[in-house]
Amino acid sequence: MLSLKRVRHRYGGREALSVEEFHAAPGEHWLVLGPSGCGKTTLLHILAGLLRPTEGEVEVGGQSLAVLSGAALDRWRGRTLGIVPQKLHLLASLSLLQNLQLAQFLAGAPVDDRRAREVLAQVQLGERGGARPAELSHGEAQRAAVARAAVNRPQVLIADEPTSNLDDANCERALELLQTQARECGATLVVATHDRRARVRFAHVLELAR
């Protein structure tokens, strides 16, 4: 499903990421673990086609990312991936439901109200579809971001530091939610974190060193 071969990325002259070999089978749940600055976010961005690696090959779902041009890459990303960024970045001008519809619209999927409400219900936000992001608690916003990532039933679900600033109970809940949603969609899950509490929940771990 996911495959990285001899991938390196450099910012300026500084090497930010080096992965010799990484393979994830469909439906597997992977934890990318490492301290801050080890290149976790860089790795996720490379997997998502948001960043082209300085060298190496990246394949996602059998698609080599190197051959996709700019706009095609954007469309591919919308169809294939669900991403929960670290800062969540829900669009403040839109309601929760509209945020999910936006994800459907931008991915080129039909805007399916029922599906959007269904996902919101799955993350216990069924009643809050009309709320603005600013009205949500941090936990609610995080669940909303997961719902947005899952709304198009992606093949790969990616989350960047989903447990930062969460206490143990909420950390558990956030990871549980991601894994449930990944299973629900049949998606491969990749969670990047520096948070060692997450380790116990994952059978597959890629450790990155600084």
Added chain:
Amino acid sequence: MTLAGISFAYLRSRPLAVALNLLLLALGVATITVLMLSTAQLEERMGRDARGIDLVAGAKGSPMQLVLSAVFHLDAPTGNIPLAEAKALAKQRVVKKAIPLALGDSYRGFRIVGSSHDYPAHYGARVAEGRLWSAPMEATLGAEVATRTRLAPGAKFAGAHGLGEGGEEHESEPYQVVGVLAPTGTVLDRLVLTSIESVWEVHEHGAPAGAAREITALLIQYASPLAAATLPRMVNATSSLQAASPAYESARLFRMIGVGVDLLRALGAILMLAAGLSVFIALWNALEERRYDLAVMRMLGATPGRLMRLMLLEGCALAFAGGIAGIALGHVLTEALGVALRQTQQTAVTGWAWNWNEAWLLAASLAVGAIAALVPALRAYRSDVAPVLAEG
């Protein structure tokens, strides 16, 4: 959820900036609309009033004053001319039609014009009620005069000396209304028509019988275009009369008001440009606040082209709304101006008329919006996503 829906959501999320942009653009467009409507209507109205009148002959003085007084009935006459000379001129072979006018009095601000039946016939006027004047001291009213003064056939009124209100009234010689004309959309609507003899009768108390009779002006239509080359020069050189061309004088008048109109038009354009600048600054600032949103949209699968269209759409939507609001405001202001002018018994403008140039105005405001949005749109197009999303 459409691109337009997203634009709208963004516009709604910053109502103050949007209101300011709309206001600026609407004011600019409204200024230009008012000018466009009023000058177009004025020109059309004056064109209709002067149609078929090739030359005006009257007392020497300012040719523009002669045209303004005899054709448009806006200014005071330059004086009177001997009837005999006018008659001689009317008999010239190159003259097809000559309509005599005798001015001097008014009724409640409406001019009383002594003339022949050729005068209403020239404008194709129809009698709506009663008949045209025949005996001296009979009067037929223009449509607007009848509406505003509520005089009907059978009523009597006394003319006042002079063309403004408040002149000395000729109470001993009252006029009798015998008819009312249907509206013509020309200066005729604002005139009280009577015979030339009536005007003489009112003004010549005690004048010796057979004294040289006078009229105010002669409206002339040429028999052939060739007359334009000879007749004016002949009149000016060989008689005590002066000849003036309505076409030439009104063109001259428009050139003179044109400076003021151009100035106001430039002001409107400056307002529109300021609005464009304000839209630009608003979008630029919004872009700064929105870099995360734009990056997220890219993350969700939006192509750079789509983000660019989103920004352009927003600028154009704003400009379109401002343009429509401005044109509507312009019409309302023009109508308000028209109502104010109507109080002065002058040529009125109306806001309930359309001008095809307004489509250009709308296109111009759209262009302002698109140009203002272009640079922010290009920046949205070029922005790099990963660094923005990676920011802590």
